[in-house]
Amino acid sequence: QVQLQESGPGLVKPSETLSLTCTFSGGSISSYYWSWIRQSPGKGLEWIGYIYYSGSSKYNPALKTRVIISVDTSKNRLSLKLSSVTAADTAVYYCARDRGRYYDSGSFPSFDYWGQGTPVTVSS
């Protein structure tokens, strides 16, 4: 049974760095892309970025100057760091396994396993 579990502080101060971890169990981290996705209160889904198990990554252009996603394959763990946070970064943050494929000629993401989500509030 594939399971993902996010963890991290639920409250972050403005201008500081949000740091979250996602632990994966029940399968292999290899051969998949892994994404962070967030959902602001009452709003839709926003993709933050992905990392391939090999370490290559891609980020949402709107966030790329502030985001770092990393992977530790030995611990089946993903990490998200989002710097210089503001109230607009308040959201539920999800990690998700992406069974999709990414080619220069086209890309086909699809997220088949999700964590339960962890709420993060940015406030002083």
Added chain:
Amino acid sequence: QSVLTQPPSVSAAPGEKVTISCSGSTSNVGNNHVSWYQQVPGTAPKLLIYDTNKRPSEIPDRFSGSKSGTSATLGITGLQTGDEADYYCGTWDSRLSAVLFGGGTKLTVL
């Protein structure tokens, strides 16, 4: 305002059929596969359709996906009260180099 446009809400009676549209452009829906997700409030999204029209094995065939040009459609037949949820489409945008999601559609089963 999402790049992928979905109707804010749809409704239908139990047992009926409903469709949810996802309108985009040639840089996203028109040239990339689409996936669909169901989200019951307070829970994580669940994959319903991937690669435009494929279902994970655990998803019943009441759910279907299709695409024509720059618009994709999720169909749900034999509506059940348990289908009440928010539904999101997702795809890749080749111009933005990013995964995009639609704004979501709230399904009410009357």
